Amino acid sequence: MTSPQSKGIALVTGAAQGIGREIALRLADDGFDVAVNDIDSKAEALASVQKEIKAKGRKTSTTLLLADVSKEDQVEQIIGDVVKELGGLDVMVANAGICIWKSLLETTEEIWDRQFDVNAKGVFFCYKHAGRQMIKQGRGGRIIGASSVVGKQGFPSLAGYTATKFAVRGLTQAAAREFGPHKITVNAYAPGAIETPMLEYIDIANAESTGGKRGDLLEAGLKLTPLGYRGTPTEIASLVSYLASKEAHFITGQSISCNGGTFFD
Numbered sequence: 001m002t003s004p005q006s007k008g009i010a011l012v013t014g015a016a017q018g019i020g021r022e023i024a025l026r027l028a029d030d031g032f033d034v035a036v037n038d039i040d041s042k043a044e045a046l047a048s049v050q051k052e053i054k055a056k057g058r059k060t061s062t063t064l065l066l067a068d069v070s071k072e073d074q075v076e077q078i079i080g081d082v083v084k085e086l087g088g089l090d091v092m093v094a095n096a097g098i099c100i101w102k103s104l105l106e107t108t109e110e111i112w113d114r115q116f117d118v119n120a121k122g123v124f125f126c127y128k129h130a131g132r133q134m135i136k137q138g139r140g141g142r143i144i145g146a147s148s149v150v151g152k153q154g155f156p157s158l159a160g161y162t163a164t165k166f167a168v169r170g171l172t173q174a175a176a177r178e179f180g181p182h183k184i185t186v187n188a189y190a191p192g193a194i195e196t197p198m199l200e201y202i203d204i205a206n207a208e209s210t211g212g213k214r215g216d217l218l219e220a221g222l223k224l225t226p227l228g229y230r231g232t233p234t235e236i237a238s239l240v241s242y243l244a245s246k247e248a249h250f251i252t253g254q255s256i257s258c259n260g261g262t263f264f265d
Contacts, residue, residue: 005031006031006032006033006058006059007030007031007032007090008032008033008088008090008091009032009033009034009035009082009086009087009088009089009090009091010024010027010032010033010034010035010089010090010091010092010093010244011034011035011036011037011065011078011079011082011089011091011092011093011130012024012027012034012035012036012037012093012095013037013038013069013093013094013095013096013122013126014037014038014069014095014096014097014146015036015037015038015046015049015095016036016038016042016045016046016049017042017045017196017197018194018196018197018198018233019095019146019191019194019196019233019236019237020036020038020093020095020096021045021049021233022232022233022234022236022237023093023095023233023236023237023240024036024049024053024093025049025052025053025056025237026234026237026238026240026241027091027093027240027241027244028052028053028056028058029056030241030244030245031058032058032090032091032244033058033059033060033086034053034058034059034060035060035061035065035078035081035082035085035086036049036050036053036060036061036065037065037066037067037069037078037096038065038066038096039066039067039068040066043064043066046064046065046066047064050064059086061081061082061085061086062085063081065078065081065082068118069094069096069118069122069123069125069126070117070118070121070122070125071125072125072129075122075125075126075129076125076129079092079129079130079133083133088133088137088139089130089133089134089137089141090134090139090140090141090142091141091142091143091144091244092126092127092130092134092141092142092143092144093144093145093240093244094122094123094126094127094130094143094144094145094146095145095146096118096122096146097118097119097122097146097164098114098115098118098119099115099158099161099198099201099202100114100115100160100161101157101158101201101202101205101206101209102157102159102160103156103157103159103209104156104157104159107159107160111160112160112163115160115161115163115164116160116163116164116167119146119161119164119165119167119168120164120167120168120171123145123146123168123171124171126143126145127143127145127171127172127175127186130143131143131175131178131179131184131186134179134182134184135179135182135184138182139183140182140183140184140185141182141183141184141185142184142185142187142243142244142248143175143179143184143185143186143187144186144187144188144189144240144243144244145168145171145172145186145187145188145189146165146168146188146189147165147166147168147169147172147188147189147190147255148161148162148165148190148191149190149191149192149193149257149259149262149263150162150165151164151165151166151167151168151169151190151255152166152169152190152255152257152263152265153263157205157206157209158202165190168188168255169188169190169255172186172187172188172253172254172255173253176252176253177253180252183249185243185248185249185251185252186252186253187243187248187251187252187253187254187255187256188254188255188256189236189239189240189243189255189256189258190255190256190257190258190259191231191235191236191258191259192221192225192230192231192257192258192259192260192262192263193218193221193225193230193231193259193260193262194230194231194232194233194235194236195230195231195232195233196233199218199230202217203215203216203217203218218230221262224262225259225260225261225262226260226261227260227261229260230260231258231259231260235258236258239256239258243256
């Protein structure tokens with residue numbers, strides 16, 4: 001069951017680092033009991049996040065929820081584990097994702113499929129099984145997925161990644177219409193350049209592919225935003241915090257930009 005004065009039970013995928021980690025900790029600060037997931041190779045970092053959640057006085061799962069979100073049975077299993085141990089599911093944050101920097105002409109079928117498996121199919125599995133559980137509970141809920149600024153405007157050398165993030169937007173809209181009668185909102189966040197390990201990887205990959213130097217892409221990105229600075233995971237976590245709140249009950253089907261003005265909707 002939920003702990004005293006708990007706002008509910010949340011599950012965040014891809015929570016060992018970066019945006020996912022910050023979202024999990026913010027939801028714990030907000031008063032949710034928070035279960036966290038990531039892949040086997042992130043077990044140590046994930047355990048650290050669990051400790052931080054407990055230190056905030058919130059409940060989390062007693063075991064590590066290690067799973068690959070591209071596998072439906074594993075997604076179903078971790079959601080079942082959360083429900084069994086914590087007493088239900090009120091907020092599902094489908095954050096897990098990967099990015100592979102390749103030009104369109106260099107993108108192989110394997111690279112394309114791998115990104116869609118995690119970024120699109122993984123979100124689909126989270127939406128599906130979280131939605132099923134929330135409908136069963138009959139108390140509404142919040143489902144939140146990870147899109148991107150490149151899910152609103154394409155970017156070179158990120159064709160596959162871009163396509164997955166456009167897919168999340170469409171999936172979010174369809175799920176919002178289907179789950180709405182059950183008082184379940186479905187939204188996505190669409191970050192711009194956020195200081196994470198993924199952004200560092202993209203910067204390095206750009207330098208290697210262009211013969212330039214590290215920092216070139218980051219510097220160019222700053223020129224695209226009127227604010228003149230990059231975001232941090234904290235900004236995305238604050239947006240998710242609101243989308244997960246009771247106050248956000250009238251927002252659904254949206255992929256909300258948080259990009260410093262890099263792209264205007």
